[in-house]
Amino acid sequence: MKKIVYTLLLATFIIGCATTNTKNDIANTAGNASDTVRIANDSLEFEIIIIEPGFNNWLVTQQPRGYYVQPYLENRNLMRVIEYNNRVLESSRFDPNIYLQQINYERGIDYGYEVNYLLHNWFNFFERRYKQKLR
Numbered sequence: 001m002k003k004i005v006y007t008l009l010l011a012t013f014i015i016g017c018a019t020t021n022t023k024n025d026i027a028n029t030a031g032n033a034s035d036t037v038r039i040a041n042d043s044l045e046f047e048i049i050i051i052e053p054g055f056n057n058w059l060v061t062q063q064p065r066g067y068y069v070q071p072y073l074e075n076r077n078l079m080r081v082i083e084y085n086n087r088v089l090e091s092s093r094f095d096p097n098i099y100l101q102q103i104n105y106e107r108g109i110d111y112g113y114e115v116n117y118l119l120h121n122w123f124n125f126f127e128r129r130y131k132q133k134l135r
Contacts, residue, residue, distance in 0.1 A: 048115050050122050054129075062121050065113070073116035080123045080134040081105040098130050 085102040087094040105111075105119070127134060 046109075046111065046115070048111075048118060050118060052122070052125065052129075055122065055125055058125055059118075059121055062124070065117055068117070068120070070113050070116055073113070073120045074111075077105060077116055077119050077123070078107055083134045084123075098132070 081103050084099065087099040088102050091099070123134060126132065
């Protein structure tokens with residue numbers, strides 16, 4: 001099964017709902033409606049869906065597509081996915097309301113530039129919004 005980040009959908013949705021009392025500069029950019037970003041590739045059978053209030057508004061302020069090369073994004077995403085998944089497994093040490101489910105992201109699979117770009121920026125958004133370091 002090569003489904004990527006169905007869990008990211010659920011995680012970001014629940015994180016967005018569970019942390020409505022969190023106030024910081026990123027939370028202030030959120031509108032009244034949830035942002036939804038969906039990328040799918042039927043030939044590889046994966047999909048990434050990001051539902052996070054304020055993500056779209058924040059994304060337009062980041063480096064444009066093409067700024068980073070794909071291998072850089074892949075390496076950064078792999079490191080962050082490993083750390084994120086470890087935190088999901090260590091729910092006694094890390095807030096289980098933030099780290100809900102593991103992200104299925106495997107080395108050696110070409111998810112394409114768009115998925116890597118959005119995942120990279122979601123991790124940046126996540127780190128700033130929830131004041132976490134995934135490094």
